[in-house]
Amino acid sequence: xxxxxxxxxxxxxxxxxxxxxECRSLDFQATTMFWYRQFPKQSLMLMATSNEGSKATYEQxxxxxxxxxxxxxxxxxxxxxxxxxxxxxxxxxxxxxLAISYEQYFGPGTRLTVT
Amino acid sequence: AQKVTQAQTEISVVEKEDVTxxxxxxxxxxxxxxxxxxxxxxxxxxxxxxxxxxxxxxEISGRYSWNFQKSTSSFNFTxxxxxxVDSAVYFCALSEALGGGADGLTxxxxxxxxxxx
Numbered sequence: 001x002x003x004x005x006x007x008x009x010x011x012x013x014x015x016x017x018x019x020x021x022e023c024r025s026l027d028f029q030a031t032t033m034f035w036y037r038q039f040p041k042q043s044l045m046l047m048a049t050s051n052e053g054s055k056a057t058y059e060q061x062x063x064x065x066x067x068x069x070x071x072x073x074x075x076x077x078x079x080x081x082x083x084x085x086x087x088x089x090x091x092x093x094x095x096x097x098l099a100i101s102y103e104q105y106f107g108p109g110t111r112l113t114v115t
Numbered sequence: 116a117q118k119v120t121q122a123q124t125e126i127s128v129v130e131k132e133d134v135t136x137x138x139x140x141x142x143x144x145x146x147x148x149x150x151x152x153x154x155x156x157x158x159x160x161x162x163x164x165x166x167x168x169x170x171x172x173x174e175i176s177g178r179y180s181w182n183f184q185k186s187t188s189s190f191n192f193t194x195x196x197x198x199x200v201d202s203a204v205y206f207c208a209l210s211e212a213l214g215g216g217a218d219g220l221t222x223x224x225x226x227x228x229x230x231x232x
Binding site: 036 | 152157158159162165206210219220221223224225
C-alpha cells in the first residue's frame with residue numbers, strides 16, 4: 001500500500017523560532033498534498049492544499065505568511081511554522097493524494113510543542 | 116458548505132457488546148465521498164472505509180459494518196462484539212469531488228470509544 005512519512009515525528013522548539021515539517025510520499029507520486037492541524041482532544045482541521053509546482057491554497061483563517069508550504073516535487077511537501085508561539089503547539093498531519101484513484105494516504109503526524 | 120456531525124462525544128461499553136457510532140453529514144454536491152478513520156492514542160490515523168455517494172450498499176468487514184443512508188444523510192459505523200483493542204477515537208469525514216480532483220477532508224469532531232474489559 002501507499003506510504004506517507006513525516007519528519008520529524010515530534011519537535012520541541014522555543015518561541016520565536018521556525019520549524020520545518022516534511023511530508024513525503026514514499027512509493028507514489030502525489031500531485032496534491034494536504035496539511036491538517038489537530039489540537040488536543042479536538043478534530044482535524046484542514047489548513048491548506050498543496051499542489052506540486054504551484055502556490056498552496058489556504059483555508060479561511062489560516063495565516064499563509066505564518067504557515068509556509070512548499071511542494072517542490074511530486075513526493076515532497078514541507079510546512080514551515082514561522083516565528084512559532086505556544087499557541088501553535090499542535091499535531092500536524094499531512095496526507096497525499098494518489099492521482100490514479102481517489103485515495104488519500106495520511107502520514108503519521110508531527111507533534112509540535114513550542115515552549 | 117459541507118459539515119460532518121458526530122453527536123456522540125464519548126461512548127463506553129463493556130467488551131463483547133455491540134456499539135454503533137453515528138455520523139450525519141451535509142453537502143450540496145451530488146458526488147462526494149465518506150470516510151471513517153480510527154485514531155489510537157499514538158495519533159496515527161488508520162483508514163477504515165471509503166464510500167462514494169453513488170454506492171449505498173452496506174459493507175461488512177469482519178466485526179465492522181457500515182450503514183450508508185442517503186435519505187437521512189447518515190453513514191453509521193457498527194462494531195460487533197467489541198474488543199478492548201477497539202478503544203480509540205473514531206472520525207467520520209466527508210470529501211466533495213470537485214471535478215474529479217482531490218479535495219481536502221472535512222472531519223467530524225470524533226467519538227471517543229472506550230471498551231472496558
